[in-house]
Amino acid sequence: MSAIEKRFLERAIELSRQGMQHGHGGPFGCVIVKDRKIIGEGNNEVLLHNDPTAHAEIVAIRNACKKLNSFQLPGCDVYCSCEPCPMCMGAIYWARPQRVIFANTKTDAAAVNFDDQFIYDEIQKLPVDRRIEFIHVPLDEALAIFLEWKNTDDRQEY
Numbered sequence: 001m002s003a004i005e006k007r008f009l010e011r012a013i014e015l016s017r018q019g020m021q022h023g024h025g026g027p028f029g030c031v032i033v034k035d036r037k038i039i040g041e042g043n044n045e046v047l048l049h050n051d052p053t054a055h056a057e058i059v060a061i062r063n064a065c066k067k068l069n070s071f072q073l074p075g076c077d078v079y080c081s082c083e084p085c086p087m088c089m090g091a092i093y094w095a096r097p098q099r100v101i102f103a104n105t106k107t108d109a110a111a112v113n114f115d116d117q118f119i120y121d122e123i124q125k126l127p128v129d130r131r132i133e134f135i136h137v138p139l140d141e142a143l144a145i146f147l148e149w150k151n152t153d154d155r156q157e158y
Helices: 003-021 056-068 086-095 106-111 117-124 140-150
Strands: 029-034 037-043 076-082 099-104
Touching (some): 003 029, 003 056, 003 076, 056 076, 076 086, 076 106
Parallel strands (some): 076 099
């Protein structure tokens, strides 16, 4: 890891400390870099906004996408104070950066009571076997909208 890359990771760690100290949420920070410049950053803001999706990575992705005026982050690196949770990993894959660099592992997070293993386990289960009830109600109208999308010539794929 180069010295500048280490500084980006250290910035993510500092953001994790700041968010925690200000009561925003857990000790998580994230920095997104393009062309060796920070274009988005964030810390966990779950408690600040009463928003379970306001994880550091999500906040940073939103900020970076806004700055780039894009819904994807090609050519970007994501620096995280901790290995991303399942939700953040999904968001990262949707954003399509080139790589993710993280400090703490999900095992380290579990050791301080941020354990996401139950989510990984739930994802593997059939909907009827999950802790939260998932009910499939197929409706023709819902499928018709999907088909309308598929047949729209000017749609923007993502």
